[in-house]
Amino acid sequence: MTDLKPVADPSPRWVTDLTNPPPHKSKPASIPDPPGYSSQAVSGPSKKKDASRPPPREPPSPEQMDQLKLKKAWEVALAPAKNLPMTLIMMYMSGNSLQIFSIMMVFMAFKNPIMGLLSTNQAFERFETDSNRGSILQVKAAYVLMQVLALAVGVWKINSMGLLP
Known part of the structure; x- marks a missing residue:
C-alpha cells in the first residue's frame, strides 16, 4: 500500500487569518484613544453594546429647524x-x-437660467414655513438675481458671436 500524507489546507493564508484572528494586543497606557473611540467599547461576543451607545439626541426646536432650513435655502440660492x-x-x-x-453652449446658457426662474417656487417650497416666510422671500430674490446674472452671461456670449443687432 502507498503512504498517504496529510493534505495541507488548500485555503490561502489570509482566509485562515480571517477565521482565526490573532489575539488582541493591549495598547500602551501612554497612547490615548482617538476622539469618539473607547477601548472599553470594543465589540466582542461577551461585551454589552448598549453600554457604549451615547444617549439619543434630542430633536431640534422649531427655531433651530427654521435656521437650518434657511441655511440650506441660501445654499440653493447661491x-x-x-x-x-x-x-x-x-x-x-x-x-x-x-x-x-x-x-449648444449658448442654448444651455439660456435654458438653465430660464428653467431655474420658472421653478423658483418649487426650489424653495421644502424650506418655507409660516415662521420664516419673510426670510425665504429674500432668499428667493437672491436666487432670481443669480439666475438673471447667468442669463447676462448668455447675452454677453451671443453679443460676442455677433448675433445681437
Whole structure:
C-alpha cells in the first residue's frame, strides 16, 4: 500500500487569518484613544453594546429647524453663482464662430437660467414655513438675481458671436 500524507489546507493564508484572528494586543497606557473611540467599547461576543451607545439626541426646536432650513435655502440660492465661473470659461473657450459646440453652449446658457426662474417656487417650497416666510422671500430674490446674472452671461456670449443687432 502507498503512504498517504496529510493534505495541507488548500485555503490561502489570509482566509485562515480571517477565521482565526490573532489575539488582541493591549495598547500602551501612554497612547490615548482617538476622539469618539473607547477601548472599553470594543465589540466582542461577551461585551454589552448598549453600554457604549451615547444617549439619543434630542430633536431640534422649531427655531433651530427654521435656521437650518434657511441655511440650506441660501445654499440653493447661491448655487447658480457657483456655476458662473465655469460657464464663463466654457463660453470663452468655445469661441465666437457659429459652430455646433458654441451654439449648444449658448442654448444651455439660456435654458438653465430660464428653467431655474420658472421653478423658483418649487426650489424653495421644502424650506418655507409660516415662521420664516419673510426670510425665504429674500432668499428667493437672491436666487432670481443669480439666475438673471447667468442669463447676462448668455447675452454677453451671443453679443460676442455677433448675433445681437
